[in-house]
Amino acid sequence: MPWDPDLYLAFQKERFAPFEDLLPVIRVRPGLSVVDLGCGTGELTLRLADHLPGSEVLGVDTSEPMLERAAALQRPGLRFERRDLRRLDGAWDLVFSHAAIHWVEDHRALIPALLTHVNPGGQLALQFPSNHHHAAHRAVVETAGEEPFKTALEGWNRISPVLPMASYAEILYEEGVTDMRIFEKIYPHIMENADALAMWLSGTTLVPYLDRLDDLYREYFLQAMRRKLRALWPSGPVFYPFRRILLSAVRPEVAP
Numbered sequence: 406m407p408w409d410p411d412l413y414l415a416f417q418k419e420r421f422a423p424f425e426d427l428l429p430v431i432r433v434r435p436g437l438s439v440v441d442l443g444c445g446t447g448e449l450t451l452r453l454a455d456h457l458p459g460s461e462v463l464g465v466d467t468s469e470p471m472l473e474r475a476a477a478l479q480r481p482g483l484r485f486e487r488r489d490l491r492r493l494d495g496a497w498d499l500v501f502s503h504a505a506i507h508w509v510e511d512h513r514a515l516i517p518a519l520l521t522h523v524n525p526g527g528q529l530a531l532q533f534p535s536n537h538h539h540a541a542h543r544a545v546v547e548t549a550g551e552e553p554f555k556t557a558l559e560g561w562n563r564i565s566p567v568l569p570m571a572s573y574a575e576i577l578y579e580e581g582v583t584d585m586r587i588f589e590k591i592y593p594h595i596m597e598n599a600d601a602l603a604m605w606l607s608g609t610t611l612v613p614y615l616d617r618l619d620d621l622y623r624e625y626f627l628q629a630m631r632r633k634l635r636a637l638w639p640s641g642p643v644f645y646p647f648r649r650i651l652l653s654a655v656r657p658e659v660a661p
């Protein structure tokens with residue numbers, strides 16, 4: 406199952422909430438060149454473009470269904486392209502990403518690599534979930550490690566590449582950035598019940614698992630997840646404290 410824009414946006418208010426915390430740390434200057442990595446359906450890329458006067462903004466993503474939705478938002482100064490964020494090229498005044506880099510391995514290499522594409526005086530601004538210790542997310546990894554899914558997935562499982570918050574500070578310090586800001590925040594979501602939580606997960610965390618399964622196993626996997634979540638939260642509402650890291654850093658004008 407590839408990314409499904411409708412399923413993803415079923416929780417739009419909750420998924421977009423961290424953008425409101427990241428936007429105020431963006432340095433507004435006229436005429437910025439901006440790239441939004443993993444732009445998805447593009448609504449936040451549009452908000453970013455509208456916030457930055459005279460900017461040229463490119464949203465990139467690897468998912469065709471997400472990009473098809475984003476295409477409707479194109480306007481002068483805002484376009485979308487199919488590109489992999491692991492192979493970013495060019496030099497940008499702002500490298501931005503909202504809820505996407507946790508899909509990419511090896512953040513110790515990724516963060517310095519992204520910084521090489523930030524112009525001197527430019528900014529890196531990222532938000533990504535650090536919620537992998539939550540019981541619902543542990544249940545996903547556990548289910549994928551159990552039969553019959555372990556065999557159906559050929560032993561594949563997804564361990565989050567997200568590091569402790571302090572590690573990002575250390576990586577950025579080593580890179581000689583200025584104006585480093587890093588914080589972790591819990592977004593308190595209230596789900597109607599365990600099935601609603603399963604639906605939330607199927608719009609994001611479960612995507613690469615469901616993508617690797619045929620129709621039959623996909624349904625079995627979703628059933629197994631619902632069973633497990635109902636056992637954890639037998640009655641609603643379910644309080645779902647969602648943890649995210651937000652970070653921003655500026656590349657010095659003169660190399661340190």
Ligand SMILES: C[S@@+](CC[C@H](N)C(=O)[O-])C[C@H]1O[C@@H](n2cnc3c(N)ncnc32)[C@H](O)[C@@H]1O
Nearest residue numbers: 443444445466467468471489490503504505508
């Ligand atoms: C959770 S969605 C976030 C979308 C949007 N930024 C938002 O906050 O609403 C994650 C997006 O990252 C994209 N993505 C995952 N891996 C990627 C990669 N290697 N390169 C580019 N996009 C990627 C997915 O296709 C998906 O659209």
